[in-house]
Amino acid sequence: xxxxxxxxxxxxxxxxxxxxxxxxxxxxxxxxxxxxxxxxxxxxxxxxxxxxxxxxxxxxxxxxxxxxxxxxxxxxxxxxxxxxxxxxxxxxxxxxxxxxxxxxxxxxxxxxxxxxxxxxxxxxxxxxxxxxxxxxxxxxxxxxxxxxxxxxxxxxxxxxxxxxxxxxxxxxxxxxxxxxxxxxxxxxxxxxxxxxxxxxxxxxxxxxxxxxxxxxxxxxxxxxxxxxxxxxxxxxxxxxxxxxxxxxxxxxxxxxxxxxxxxxxxxxxxxxxxxxxxxxxxxxxxxxxxxxxxxxxxxxxxxxxxxxxxxxxxxxxxxxxxxxxxxxxxxxxxxxxxxxxxxxxxxxxxxxxxxxxxxxxxxxxxxxxxxxxxxxxxxxxxxxxxxxxxxxxxxxxxxxxxxxxxxxxxxxxxxxxxxxxxxxxxxxxxxxxxxxxxxxxxxxxxxxxxxxxxxxxxxxxxxxxxxxxxxxxxxxxxxxxxxxxxxxxxxxxxxxxxxxxxxxxxxxxxxxxxxxxxxxxxxxxxxxxxxxxxxxxxxxxxxxxxxxxxxxxxxxxxxxxxxxxxxxxxxxxxxxxxxxxxxxxxxxxxxxxxxxxxxxxxxxxxxxxxxxxxxxxxxxxxxxxxxxxxxxxxx
Amino acid sequence: xxxxxxxxxxxxxxxxxxxxxxxxxxxxxxxxxxxxxxxxxxxxxxxxxxxxxxxxxxxxxxxxxxxxxxxxxxxxxxxxxxxxxxxxxxxxxxxxxxxxxxxxxxxxxxxxxxxxxxxxxxxxxxxxxxxxxxxxxxxxxxxxxxxxxxxxxxxxxxxxxxxxxxxxxxxxxxxxxxxxxxxxxxxxxxxxxxxxxxxxxxxxxxxxxx
Numbered sequence: 136x137x138x139x140x141x142x143x144x145x146x147x148x149x150x151x152x153x154x155x156x157x158x159x160x161x162x163x164x165x166x167x168x169x170x171x172x173x174x175x176x177x178x179x180x181x182x183x184x185x186x187x188x189x190x191x192x193x194x195x196x197x198x199x200x201x202x203x204x205x206x207x208x209x210x211x212x213x214x215x216x217x218x219x220x221x222x223x224x225x226x227x228x229x230x231x232x233x234x235x236x237x238x239x240x241x242x243x244x245x246x247x248x249x250x251x252x253x254x255x256x257x258x259x260x261x262x263x264x265x266x267x268x269x270x271x272x273x274x275x276x277x278x279x280x281x282x283x284x285x286x287x288x289x290x291x292x293x294x295x296x297x298x299x300x301x302x303x304x305x306x307x308x309x310x311x312x313x314x315x316x317x318x319x320x321x322x323x324x325x326x327x328x329x330x331x332x333x334x335x336x337x338x339x340x341x342x343x344x345x346x347x348x349x350x351x352x353x354x355x356x357x358x359x360x361x362x363x364x365x366x367x368x369x370x371x372x373x374x375x376x377x378x379x380x381x382x383x384x385x386x387x388x389x390x391x392x393x394x395x396x397x398x399x400x401x402x403x404x405x406x407x408x409x410x411x412x413x414x415x416x417x418x419x420x421x422x423x424x425x426x427x428x429x430x431x432x433x434x435x436x437x438x439x440x441x442x443x444x445x446x447x448x449x450x451x452x453x454x455x456x457x458x459x460x461x462x463x464x465x466x467x468x469x470x471x472x473x474x475x476x477x478x479x480x481x482x483x484x485x486x487x488x489x490x491x492x493x494x495x496x497x498x499x500x501x502x503x504x505x506x507x508x509x510x511x512x513x514x515x516x517x518x519x520x521x522x523x524x525x526x527x528x529x530x531x532x533x534x535x536x537x538x539x540x541x542x543x544x545x546x547x548x549x550x551x552x553x554x555x556x557x558x559x560x561x562x563x564x565x566x567x568x569x570x571x572x573x574x575x576x577x578x579x580x581x582x583x584x585x586x587x588x589x590x591x592x593x594x595x596x597x598x599x600x601x602x603x604x605x606x607x608x609x610x611x612x613x614x615x616x617x618x619x620x621x622x623x624x625x626x627x628x629x630x631x632x633x634x635x636x637x638x639x640x641x642x643x644x645x646x647x648x649x650x651x652x653x654x655x656x657x658x659x660x661x662x663x664x665x666x667x668x669x670x671x672x673x674x675x676x677x678x679x680x681x682x683x684x685x686x687x688x689x690x691x692x693x694x695x696x697x698x699x700x701x702x703x704x705x706x707x708x709x710x711x712x713x714x715x716x717x718x719x720x721x722x723x724x725x726x727x728x729x730x731x732x733x734x735x736x737x738x739x740x741x742x743x744x745x746x747x748x749x750x751x752x753x754x755x756x757x758x759x760x761x762x763x764x765x766x767x768x769x770x
Numbered sequence: 771x772x773x774x775x776x777x778x779x780x781x782x783x784x785x786x787x788x789x790x791x792x793x794x795x796x797x798x799x800x801x802x803x804x805x806x807x808x809x810x811x812x813x814x815x816x817x818x819x820x821x822x823x824x825x826x827x828x829x830x831x832x833x834x835x836x837x838x839x840x841x842x843x844x845x846x847x848x849x850x851x852x853x854x855x856x857x858x859x860x861x862x863x864x865x866x867x868x869x870x871x872x873x874x875x876x877x878x879x880x881x882x883x884x885x886x887x888x889x890x891x892x893x894x895x896x897x898x899x900x901x902x903x904x905x906x907x908x909x910x911x912x913x914x915x916x917x918x919x920x921x922x923x924x925x926x927x928x929x930x931x932x933x934x935x936x937x938x939x940x941x942x943x944x945x946x947x948x949x950x951x952x953x954x955x956x957x958x959x960x961x962x963x964x965x966x967x968x969x970x971x972x973x974x975x976x977x978x979x980x
Contacts, residue, residue: 687788687789687813687814688813688814688815688817689786689813689814689816689817690786690787690789691817692817692818693817746786746787749786749787749790750787750790751790751791751884751928752790754884754928755884755928755929758884758928758929759928759929762929
C-alpha cells in the first residue's frame with residue numbers, strides 16, 4: 136500500500152532526524168552535519184533503509200530551500216537589499232566568474248577538453264545555499280558582515296543558475312540522452328522566441344512583486360479576521376507554492392521568486408506571523424533534504440578510487456578558498472570575517488547535482504564524470520560543517536580578533552530590545568513612552584483592524600498571537616532585553632507568561648495584571664514585575680478626592696505614595712496567605728477574601744501620611760520643658 | 771527728591787507640611803490678595819517635584835523682588851526650593867556671560883525658625899548667625915547679578931503666642947507693601963542683619979522668647 140510505504144518513509148526520516156540532530160548538536164557539530172550523517176548511515180551504503188527514492192525525496196525536499204529563501208526575503212527589507220547591491224553584483228559576480236575561469240584553466244591543464252572543463256567549473260562554482268544559510272543561521276552570524284557577504288554571493292549564484300542552464304546545451308559535444316524519467320518539467324516559455332521569453336519572465340517577476348505589495352496585505356487582513364490559525368498557515372504555504380510554480384513555469388529559479396515576494400512582504404505587519412507559519416515546514420524539509428544528500432553519497436565510487444575523489448575534493452576546496460580569500464581582501468573584509476566567509480562558501484552545492492544531471496542528459500558531460508562530480512560535491516558538502524568548526528575552534532582563536540566581529544554584528548542587527556504584546560489602551564501608552572524616548576519596540580497585536588490603523592499612523596506593529604513560541608521567536612525574543620505583556624485578557628496573559636518562561640528563560644517579563652487575583656496568579660508564576668492595571672488611576676483619583684477635601688496637594692501625593700507602599704506590602708503578605716487557605720477558591724470569592732483581609736490590615740496600619748521629620752510636636756515639647764527648667768533656675 | 775520704584779513681588783513659598791505650622795499659615799494668609807504680590811506655593815504646585823522650568827522663568831521675569839519664604843530646615847532651605855534653584859536658574863539665563871535675566875532684581879529670604887534668635891550667634895547653640903548660614907543664597911544672588919537683602923526672620927516659633935504671630939504678620943505685609951509702593955530703600959536695607967529692622971519705629975517690634 137502506498138500509504139503504508141509513505142508512513143514507513145516518514146518514520147525513518149523523522150526518526151533519523153530526532154535521533155541524530157540532538158546528538159550532533161550536543162557534540163557541537165551543528166544540525167546540518169547531524170542530518171548528513173543520518174543520511175549516510177541510513178543510505179544504500181549504510182543500513183540501506185533509504186533506497187533509490189532518495190533522489191526523488193531530494194527533489195521534493197529542495198522545496199525547503201525555496202521556503203528558506205522566502206524567509207530570508209522576509210528578514211531583508213528592500214532598503215537592506217539595496218544596500219547589498221554592491222556585494223551581490225560585485226562579490227557574487229566575481230566569485231562565479233573567477234571560480235569558473237580558474238576551474239576551466241586548471242582542468243584543461245589536466246588534459247580535459249575545454250567544454251567538459253567549463254561545464255564542470257560552472258557547476259562547481261556554485262555553493263550550497265541550504266547548507267550555508269542553515270549553518271550561519273544556527274551559529275547566529277547570518278547578520279554579520281561575513282554572513283551578509285556569503286548571502287550576497289549565494290543570491291547571485293541562485294540567479295546565475297538560469298543563464299548557466301541556458302548556456303550548457305550550447306557546448307554539448309556528445310549525443311543527447313533521452314531521459315525516461317519525466318523529471319524535466321515543461322515550461323510555458325519553451326519554444327518561444329527569446330525576446331518574448333524574456334518579456335514573459337520579466338512580466339511574471341513584476342506581477343509577483345505587485346501582488347505581494349498590493350494584493351497580499353488585504354487578503355491577509357481578510358484571512359486574519361477569520362481568526363483560524365490553520366487557514367493562515369494554508370495561505371502562507373499557498374503563496375510560497377504558488378510563486379514557486381509560476382517561476383518554474385517561466386523557467387526561473389523558484390527560490391528567486393519566493394525570495395522577491397519575501398522582500399516585498401518584509402515591511403508588512405504579517406511578516407512575523409508568516410515567518411512563524413513557514414519556519415517549521417522549512418526546517419523539516421531542509422532536514423529531509425540534508426538526509427537525502429547524505430544518503431546519495433556514492434560510497435562505492437569513493438571507495439573505488441578514494442585518492443581521485445578526495446584529491447578532487449581537496450582541489451575544489453582549495454580553489455574556492457583561494458578565490459574567496461582574494462575577493463575578501465579586495466572587498467576589504469576583516470580577517471575574521473574573511474575566514475568565516477571563505478570556509479562557509481568553500482564547497483559545491485545542490486545546484487551541482489541539478490546541473491550534473493542536466494549536463495549529462497544534454498550530452499555536455501559523459502556519465503562517468505557526472506557521477507564523480509556528484510560524489511565530489513557531496514563529500515565537500517559533508518566536509519563544510521567540519522571545516523567551519525575547524526575555523527571556529529582552531530583558526531579564528533589563533534589569528535582572528537573577535538571584537539571587530541562583534542561590532543559589525545551590532546551595526547547590522549536591527550532587532551529591538553523591547554517586545555510589546557498587546558497594543559491596546561494599556562500597551563499603547565507604554566509603547567508611546569518608549570517610542571518618545573527612542574527605544575525601539577516590536578509590537579505584537581492580535582486585532583487585525585487595530586494593526587492596520589496603527590500601521591497607517593506609522594507604528595511598527597505586527598499581527599499575531601503572542602502566546603505562540605514561533606511568533607515570539609520571529610519577533611526577536613531570543614535577542615530582546617524584555618517583553619511587556621499588556622493584553623487585556625487575563626487567561627491569555629498567563630499563557631504568554633508561561634510560553635516565555637518556558638522557551639525564553641533569559642527574557643525578563645513586565646506584565647499587566649487585570650485585577651488583584653490575576654496579579655497573585657502572575658506572582659505565583661514567578662513574574663517579578665507585575666503592574667495592576669487600575670492601581671495608579673485609582674490612587675490618582677484618591678489624591679484628587681483628598682485635594683478637593685482641602686488637603687494640600689503635596690500631602691495628598693505623599694499620602695498616596697505611602698498608601699501604595701502599604702498596599703504592596705499587604706499584597707506580598709496576602710500572596711502567602713492565599714496558599715494557606717488550602718483548597719482552590721474561585722476568582723470572585725478570592726477577590727472578596729482579599730478585600731476583607733486588606734480592610735482588616737488597613738485598620739492595623741492604615742498607611743496614612745506620617746512624616747515625623749516635618750512634625751515639630753516633639754521639638755515643641757522639648758522647648759517647653761527647657762523653658763520650665765530655666766524659669767525654675769531664675770527663681 | 772527720590773524716584774519711587776514700584777516693584778512687583780514674587781513669593782516662592784516652600785513648606786512641605788503646612789498642617790504642622792501655626793506661624794506660616796498665619797504669615798501667608800491673605801498674601802495672594804495683595805496688589806503687586808504674586809504668591810506661589812511650590813509644594814502645592816509641584817507635589818511630585820516635577821517643576822515647570824519655563825513657567826518659573828516667566829514668573830521671575832515678571833517680578834522685580836523675589837522672596838524665598840520657608841522654614842529653616844537643617845540650616846537650609848526645604849528640598850523643593852533647592853530643586854527649584856537647580857532647575858530654574860539655568861546657565862545662560864540666570865547666570866553666566868549671557869545670563870542676565872535676573873540682573874538688578876532683589877532677592878531675600880523670609881524664614882521661620884523654631885529656635886530663638888540668640889541661638890543664631892557665635893555663642894549660641896547654632897554657632898552661626900542666620901545671615902551667615904544663608905551664605906549660599908547670598909552668593910547665588912551675587913552670581914545672578916541680583917541685589918541680596920538680609921532675611922525677614924521669625925524666630926522662636928515653637929512657643930510663639932498668637933498676638934506675636936499677628937504682629938509678625940503685619941510687619942511682613944508692611945515690608946512687602948513697601949516694595950510694591952517703591953517706599954523701601956534697598957541700599958539701606960542691604961546693610962542690616964535682619965530685614966525686620968528696616969521698619970521705622972518697630973526696630974525691636976517683636977521680642978524673642980527667651
